Amino acid sequence: xxxxxxxxxxxxxxxxxxxxxxxxxxxxxxxxxxxxxxxxxxxxxxxxxxxxxxxxxxxxxxxxxxxxxxxxxxxxxxxxxxxxxxxxxxxxxxxxxxxxxxxxxxxxxxxxxxxxxxxxxxxxxxxxxxxxxxxxxxxxxxxxxxxxxxxxxxxxxxxxxxxxxxxxxxxxxxxxxxxxxxxxxxxxxxxxxxxxxxxxxxxxxxxxxxxxxxxxxxxxxxxxxxxxxxxxxxxxxxxxxxxxxxxxxxxxxxxxxxxxxxxxxxxxxxxxxxxxxxxxxxxxxxxxxxxxxxxxxxxxxxxxxxxxxxxxxxxxxxxxxxxxxxxxxxxxxxxxxxxxxxxxxxxxxxxxxxxxxxxxxxxxxxxxxxxxxxxxxxxxxxxxxxxxxxxxxxxxxxxxxxxxxxxxxxxxxxxxxxxxxxxxxxxxxxxxxxxxxxxxxxxxxxxxxxxxxxxxxxxxxxxxxxxxxxxxxxxxxxxxxxxxxxxxxxxxxxxxxxxxxxxxxxxxxxxxxxxx
Numbered sequence: 330x331x332x333x334x335x336x337x338x339x340x341x342x343x344x345x346x347x348x349x350x351x352x353x354x355x356x357x358x359x360x361x362x363x364x365x366x367x368x369x370x371x372x373x374x375x376x377x378x379x380x381x382x383x384x385x386x387x388x389x390x391x392x393x394x395x396x397x398x399x400x401x402x403x404x405x406x407x408x409x410x411x412x413x414x415x416x417x418x419x420x421x422x423x424x425x426x427x428x429x430x431x432x433x434x435x436x437x438x439x440x441x442x443x444x445x446x447x448x449x450x451x452x453x454x455x456x457x458x459x460x461x462x463x464x465x466x467x468x469x470x471x472x473x474x475x476x477x478x479x480x481x482x483x484x485x486x487x488x489x490x491x492x493x494x495x496x497x498x499x500x501x502x503x504x505x506x507x508x509x510x511x512x513x514x515x516x517x518x519x520x521x522x523x524x525x526x527x528x529x530x531x532x533x534x535x536x537x538x539x540x541x542x543x544x545x546x547x548x549x550x551x552x553x554x555x556x557x558x559x560x561x562x563x564x565x566x567x568x569x570x571x572x573x574x575x576x577x578x579x580x581x582x583x584x585x586x587x588x589x590x591x592x593x594x595x596x597x598x599x600x601x602x603x604x605x606x607x608x609x610x611x612x613x614x615x616x617x618x619x620x621x622x623x624x625x626x627x628x629x630x631x632x633x634x635x636x637x638x639x640x641x642x643x644x645x646x647x648x649x650x651x652x653x654x655x656x657x658x659x660x661x662x663x664x665x666x667x668x669x670x671x672x673x674x675x676x677x678x679x680x681x682x683x684x685x686x687x688x689x690x691x692x693x694x695x696x697x698x699x700x701x702x703x704x705x706x707x708x709x710x711x712x713x714x715x716x717x718x719x720x721x722x723x724x725x726x727x728x729x730x731x732x733x734x735x736x737x738x739x740x741x742x743x744x745x746x747x748x749x750x751x752x753x754x755x756x757x758x759x760x761x762x763x764x765x766x767x768x769x770x771x772x773x774x775x776x777x778x779x780x781x782x783x784x785x786x787x788x789x790x791x792x793x794x795x796x797x798x799x800x801x802x803x804x805x806x807x808x809x810x811x812x813x814x815x816x817x818x819x820x821x822x823x824x825x826x827x828x829x830x831x832x833x834x835x836x837x838x839x840x841x842x843x844x845x
Contacts, residue, residue: 357385366514369521369528376524378402379517390510394425394448396457397432399520400464406431416446423448437464455484455507457516461496462487465523469493475505482507496522498532534647534683535693543604543614545596546638546695548674549573549742552594552630556611560587569635574673577737577744585738585817592739594619594628594750594765597678599695602637603627610634618757619765628765642697647681650690650707651716651758655730655743657706663689664701671700675742677758682709716760721785721842725806727755734821736814741765748802748814751821752787755804756841763841767802774839782838783807788826791836799836 355362356374364370366387373379378399401408408427411434419429429446432438437460440446452460461467471492478485488505491497496519499505522528551566553559559567562584566576594616596602602614603626612634615626655676661669663686674680680702681693689701690709710716728751737745741754749767756763764770771789782788782805790801803813806823811831814821826832 356381357383357387359384360387360514364514366518369518370514372521372525372528373399373403373517376403378520385513387514388512390451391457391513391516392449393438393446393452393456394428395513396452396460396516397438397448398425398428399516400437400460401428401431403520403524404435404464406435414446415444416440417444419446419448435464437461451510452516453508454505454511454515455482455488457511457519458491458496459484459487461519461523462490467491467494467523475499477504478507491519492532494523495526495529495531498530531684535642535644535681535697537641537697538643539641541639541641543602543637543639544695545598545600545602545632545636547571547636548598548672548678549595549744550632550636551592551739552596552614552616552628552632553592554590554630556608556613556631558591560584567633567636569633571636573742573744577735577740580737582818585736588738589817593630594739595741596632597742598672598674599678599680604637605629607634612637618762619753620762620769621765622769638695640695640697642693644681644693647683647693648709648711649713650680650682650692650702650709652676652678652680652702652707653727653758654706657702659692659694659700659702660689662701663687663691665703675744677741677754679713680707710760713760718843719759719761719785721783721807723759724755724785724842725804725812727758728752728804728812728821729806729823731814731821732812732823734814736817736819736821738817740814746814746821751814752802752804761841768799770802771799771837771839774841777838777840779835779838782826783840785842786838786840788831788838789836790831790834792834795834795836801831801834803831805838 355367356371360367360370370379370385374381408431411430414430414433419426425448429448467490469490470486471489478488484507562579565572596616601617603617604612604614606613610633611631613629613631614637615624615629617627619628621628652674653676656673658670659672659674660666661671682690683693683699684691686701688704690704690707691699691701694700731746731751735745736747738747739750740746741750746754749765749770752770753763753765764773767789770787774787777786784805784807786805788803788805788811789799791797791799803811805811809826810823811826812821812823
């Protein structure tokens, strides 16, 4: 009689405790401890489902009889007194005859239409799914669809059950490859995942694709009007691994004034860009999330080639983490360890999330690798459109955390903001993309009168007593006060909206929040 799966799992769970010592060194010479299936195979050895030998043949196709023997052992089926079977390619004297009896008796394997059991035939991926689902009475149905598995396919239900139980998820190109011969390594992985849920994995939210995309691969990069026309003090900001904290801290007021008309904005790690043209060691890019009048593709300018990386990863199905701390450290491992620091990223950086590990998030890097960041440093959402609309307090509190931060022309990071960079970044952090420049911010949103101002509204100031071109923006925080990044000689501050210069040049207000 077949033992119940629940009873079997209890027995195997008990056996699992004895495996760790056994698995200190690999059982098979062709399955090193670094192999992706090593833990599952060692688990099956410890449970008595696989027998120790010199080699395993991990990449060899598994035969039907090899698969049947592993299943019979896993289910604990007694093979002593079972009904005879009659196949033209199986003899009662064959060593594997009792395995065939057990497989047929339990109904998870049968022969073909001409009386063959085909013990040495290679097992395909579809056949393995069908056999394992039947053997372990697996339940569940996935809505996942593979482009090579039509609904009418004979094994579609079994494959759906496999997916629903997190046994496998197919290939990154969206296929299951049902007719591909299954290797012994993959079959062992499937079986171990059925027996012990600890081995199960969720599908990756990202996949490889043929089309290249491009993104910023440094914490922050300046976007210049001309390529290569930088000063010695700027070298630290244009090297392959820029230290923007050091760069901004060394800038004098004249150094900051020099940037006016030479840089226009910045881009953050992971920001999607389009490369428009190249000159020497520079790319002319468009930043897709930074709207600018006259630039349909986004804000344009020059950045060092080394600050842009190509990717073939499609991460559109991944949840996102929006950094809401001033800075967040990415670690090589899910451990708060200075020796494992990989990169520091700024406020409002957006990273795809692939998994959670206790107090850490595993996030996808631009090059397709993964790193780890503390959950406390970010907010996680299914996608950007799912970010809940902020209250006025959310917006105001976010801006206030930067009080005292020195102004940096064109800045959009926690290393330094300019006036519109502050408002742009705060709203972006809360799921609202507004234009990058103050004079464009002043044309969108909802116009509101000075007498109707509410916290969270943007205030604009223009030359010629408020009648000329807008040159400055601030955030109204209530009680007749505003927070803003004033200019290169000052830091982010809160002042009265009736401060003489700003009262004189006030040109209007806009509301980007639906309600306050």
